[in-house]
Amino acid sequence: MATRYGQGYGDWDGPESPGAGGRLHRLPAALRAPIEGRSWGEFVYLVLSLPIGIMTFTYSVTMFSLGAGLLVTFLGIPVLAAALAGCRGFGALERARARGLLGLQVADPEPLPIKRRGAMAWIGAMLKSGTSWRHMLYTVLQFPWAVFSFTVGISFWVTGWALLTYPLWFWLFPMYAGQDGLLLYGDETRGIYLDNPFEITVTVLVGLLFTLTTPWIVRGLTTVDRLLVHGLLGPSRLATRVVELESDRGVVVDTAAADLRRIERDLHDGAQARLVALAMDLGLAKEKLAEDPQAAARMVDEAHGEVKTALQELRDLARGIHPAVLTDRGLDAALSAVAARCTVPVQLEVDLPSRPAAAIEGIAYFTVSELLQNISKHARASRATVDVWRVEDRLLLQVVDDGVGGADAFGGSGLAGLAGRLDAVDGILVVDSPVGGPTRITAELPWRA
The missing domain is CATH 1.20.5 (Single alpha-helices involved in coiled-coils or other helix-helix interfaces)
Structure with missing residues (x-):
C-alpha cells in the first residue's frame, strides 16, 4: 500500500472506453488512442466548445457593453453585477463539462464574501470579487480558442476517418456522382481519381496516419483548455493558500x-x-x-x-x-539516543551540512521517534534503517524496516496524525507498506534555516 499525503490539472480521472477491459491496455498507446474513451471525451469536448463559446462570449460582451454604457446612470452597476453572476454560472457549467469529458478535477472557487444581507451588499461583493472577473475573462478568451481548436480538431478527425474508411464508401462516386472515385485533381482536360487498388491502399495508409495522430493533436488542444479552466475557473492561489x-x-x-x-x-x-x-x-x-x-x-x-x-x-x-541533547548537539546525537532505545537494531545515517530551523528539527526528531516506536510495537522486524539528508531546501527522512508491513496510514492511526503534523508545516509523508513488508516511510520537510 502506497500513500502520499499532500491535484494536477493534467491528470486524467475519467472513464475509459466501455467494454475495453484489460485487452485495450495491451495495445501500445499510439494504437489504442483512437478508440480510447479519453480520446473520444476530449474530441466531444472540442466539438461542444464552439457552441458553448459562442453563447458565453455573446452573453459576456453584450452584458458588459450594456452595463458599461449604462454606468452614467445607476442601472449600469446592477447590470454589470448580473453579467458577472451569469459568468460564474457558466463557469460552473464549464467545470462540470471538464470534469465529465476531460477528467479534470477543479475545485469550486471561494464563495462571495457577503458580510451583510441585501441586494446592494450582493452587488458590491460581486463587483469586488476577483473570481467573478476571472470567470468573465474566461468567456472572452475561450471563444477564439474554441474556434481554432474546433476547426483543427474536426478537420483532422474527419479527414482521418474518411480516408481510413474510403474502401467502404468510394463506390458512391460511380453510382451517384458519375465519376470513378474521389477527385484528387481536375481541370478542363483531365482528372485524377482515387480508384485503383494502389491509390486506395495509399489513401487508407494516409488515413491511418491521420487517425493515429489526431488524438494526440486533440489532446494537445485540450491541454490549453485545461489550463484555462484550471487557471481562471478554479479557486485563486491566494484563497487556496488561506x-x-x-x-x-x-x-x-x-x-x-x-x-x-x-x-x-x-x-x-x-x-x-x-x-x-x-x-x-x-x-x-x-x-x-x-x-x-x-x-x-x-x-x-x-x-x-x-x-x-x-x-x-x-x-x-x-x-x-523537547530533549536537551537535540538543542545542544542536533539531530545526529538526538536520533542516536532514540535509535539506541529501539528494541531492534537500527542503522542510522545523518548527512546534514548544517542545522535546520529549530521547529523543523523538533518535528523531524519526533517523527523518527514515533516511527521507531511503531517498529518496536507493531512491525515484528529484525532490523531498521534511518536516513536523514538534505536536498536543496528540503529535509528528508526515511525509515525502513523488514517487518510484516501492512501499516495503516488512514483513519485514526498514528501515521495519519503524523501526516497531519507534517502537513501543518508544508511537509509530506509517503508510506509504502505492502503486506509482508518491507515498510518504507519517507517524510519531507522544509529546511527553513
Whole structure:
C-alpha cells in the first residue's frame, strides 16, 4: 500500500472506453488512442466548445457593453453585477463539462464574501470579487480558442476517418456522382481519381496516419483548455493558500492541545502521584523519628528511592517535550539516543551540512521517534534503517524496516496524525507498506534555516 499525503490539472480521472477491459491496455498507446474513451471525451469536448463559446462570449460582451454604457446612470452597476453572476454560472457549467469529458478535477472557487444581507451588499461583493472577473475573462478568451481548436480538431478527425474508411464508401462516386472515385485533381482536360487498388491502399495508409495522430493533436488542444479552466475557473492561489493555512493552524492548535493534555496526564498519574506518596511517607517517618528511629530511617531510605524514581520520570517527561541533547548537539546525537532505545537494531545515517530551523528539527526528531516506536510495537522486524539528508531546501527522512508491513496510514492511526503534523508545516509523508513488508516511510520537510 502506497500513500502520499499532500491535484494536477493534467491528470486524467475519467472513464475509459466501455467494454475495453484489460485487452485495450495491451495495445501500445499510439494504437489504442483512437478508440480510447479519453480520446473520444476530449474530441466531444472540442466539438461542444464552439457552441458553448459562442453563447458565453455573446452573453459576456453584450452584458458588459450594456452595463458599461449604462454606468452614467445607476442601472449600469446592477447590470454589470448580473453579467458577472451569469459568468460564474457558466463557469460552473464549464467545470462540470471538464470534469465529465476531460477528467479534470477543479475545485469550486471561494464563495462571495457577503458580510451583510441585501441586494446592494450582493452587488458590491460581486463587483469586488476577483473570481467573478476571472470567470468573465474566461468567456472572452475561450471563444477564439474554441474556434481554432474546433476547426483543427474536426478537420483532422474527419479527414482521418474518411480516408481510413474510403474502401467502404468510394463506390458512391460511380453510382451517384458519375465519376470513378474521389477527385484528387481536375481541370478542363483531365482528372485524377482515387480508384485503383494502389491509390486506395495509399489513401487508407494516409488515413491511418491521420487517425493515429489526431488524438494526440486533440489532446494537445485540450491541454490549453485545461489550463484555462484550471487557471481562471478554479479557486485563486491566494484563497487556496488561506484555506490551507487555516486548516494547518487548526492542526497545530489541536496538536498543541493534545500535547498539553498528555503532559498533564503524565504529571498527574506519574510524578505528581509519586510525590504525594513521598510526602505521606516522609510525614510518617517524622512521626516515628522519636519513638522508632530505625523504622523512620528505613522509611526515609524508601523515600529516597521514590525521589530518584520521580526525578527519572520528570527527565523522561522533559525529554518527551523537547530533549536537551537535540538543542545542544542536533539531530545526529538526538536520533542516536532514540535509535539506541529501539528494541531492534537500527542503522542510522545523518548527512546534514548544517542545522535546520529549530521547529523543523523538533518535528523531524519526533517523527523518527514515533516511527521507531511503531517498529518496536507493531512491525515484528529484525532490523531498521534511518536516513536523514538534505536536498536543496528540503529535509528528508526515511525509515525502513523488514517487518510484516501492512501499516495503516488512514483513519485514526498514528501515521495519519503524523501526516497531519507534517502537513501543518508544508511537509509530506509517503508510506509504502505492502503486506509482508518491507515498510518504507519517507517524510519531507522544509529546511527553513
